[in-house]
Amino acid sequence: MSISRPPPAGGCAPPGKWLRTAACAAMLAVLGGCRDTGDVTGSINSGGAPPVAESQSDLRAEAADLGKRFDSNPGEKSVSISYARTLRALTQYSQAVAVMQAAAVKAPSDLEVLSAYGKALADAGQLQQAAEVLSRSYTAERPNWSNMNVQGSVSDQLGDHPLAQKFYHDALKIVPGEPTILNNLGLSYALTKQLTLAEQTLRQAADSPRADARMRENLALVLALEGKFAEAERVERQDLSAEAAADNVAAIRQMIAQSNSWRDIEALDTKKRHAKSKPSAPAADNSSPPAIDNPPG
DSSP, X not given: OOOOOOOOGGGOOTTHHHHHHHHHHHHHHHHHOOOOSSOSSTTOOOSSOOOOOSOHHXXXXXXXXXXXXXXXXXXXXXXXXXXXXXXXXXXXXXXXXXXXXXXHHXXXXXXXXXXXXXXXXXXXXXXXXXXXXXXTSOOSSSOOHHHHHHHHHHHHHTTOHHHHHHHHHHHHHHSTTOXXXXXXXXXXHHHTTOHHHHHHHHHHHHHSTTOOHHHHHHHHHHHHHTTOHHHHHHHHTTTSOHHHHHHHHHHHHHHHHHOTHHHHHHHHHHHHHHHHHOOSSOOOOOSOXXXXXXXXX
């Protein structure tokens, strides 16, 4: 299922590609446990993702110019980084990897080169290699929150959500309240079915003055997963027409209705509530646990 959303100006995938893919991945993971081997939480906006150009033609012209400059001096640092960034904006991820690989051969210890190389690898879905390169892209003395954010994305895609969340928390220590990190952290919580935490975190991201439509879309997604359909529509209407917002929420609601996983979420939620309210020496209680708030109708 795809959520209705016009592409960003120029039709560029990053940074929106990661965020929208993450939203879909979160929904699929919570609803049916499905996994996209290509880009699971790609969510995740690195904070250093390519800027959106005015049009695809502008990007292609820029790539052509940078390509000529790169060909005249393969691996030159500044041209390689700019060229790879433009290629990523054109979703030419494999070529971006090749460009940064040439730069990394020339400067294997340069932190900026390793940063751009690791992000290109992450975009291309070469996750294990991205994780290894990104681990060398900053030092304790020179931490890089943007790279930590991408490391979190990669770890989420590899299924190591606790490690991903550690990266996000470490990044937030450097830039508290950074909405791109909060967005990714919220989606990571959604992937682990911690919907209350996901909502709280995505609300923080969406409340930021620098929040964008994608963050509000992710919040609406989690609200719908919690059964808060009316509120999800209100959030969607900040960026979409009333009809498109209703269609989006209806589509999510239909997926929930068709999935057995809602019952899994409900059972997990009630189990947690029951455990928290359980006295130290409880009497036997054979009654059914309370149902989750706002179940989907």
